[in-house]
Amino acid sequence: MTRHIISVIFMIGILSLIVVDSKAQKSDTMYRIAKIKVDGSQLEKYKSALHEQMNAAIKLEPGVLSYTAVSDKKDPTLITIFEVYASQEAYQSHIQAPHFKKYKETVKDMVLSLELIDSDLIARAKKKDY
Numbered sequence: 001m002t003r004h005i006i007s008v009i010f011m012i013g014i015l016s017l018i019v020v021d022s023k024a025q026k027s028d029t030m031y032r033i034a035k036i037k038v039d040g041s042q043l044e045k046y047k048s049a050l051h052e053q054m055n056a057a058i059k060l061e062p063g064v065l066s067y068t069a070v071s072d073k074k075d076p077t078l079i080t081i082f083e084v085y086a087s088q089e090a091y092q093s094h095i096q097a098p099h100f101k102k103y104k105e106t107v108k109d110m111v112l113s114l115e116l117i118d119s120d121l122i123a124r125a126k127k128k129d130y
Contacts, residue, residue: 029085031083031084031118032083033117034116036078036111036115037112038078039109039112050069050107054067060097060099061090063086063093064086064090068082069082
């Protein structure tokens with residue numbers, strides 16, 4: 001009986017270490033919101049450049065985890081991008097990547113304003129196949 005109790009305590013200890021470690025890894029994740037105002041006469045060019053950059057980053061950079069870009073239905077020149085990076089280091093690497101530098105150069109005269117908001121994840125829910 002004592003051996004069984006010791007085994008159970010040992011397993012609980014191991015499981016709690018795994019949970020703590022996975023939470024520590026998650027805390028490195030970087031969440032950023034980019035609010036962008038685009039020149040309306042260049043909106044389609046901007047969206048094309050953004051699409052190209054996002055796809056390259058997801059394909060080429062393991063530390064770029066997710067991008068979601070949306071526009072305001074009432075004013076499509078207001079773009080909001082929700083970005084997720086594995087870590088601050090992954091983000092720093094991303095902004096040095098050739099495809100990101102190309103994007104910044106391409107859109108420099110299209111973007112009228114840019115606000116970057118660093119965020120903390122408080123909750124996330126999604127469908128299994130989404």
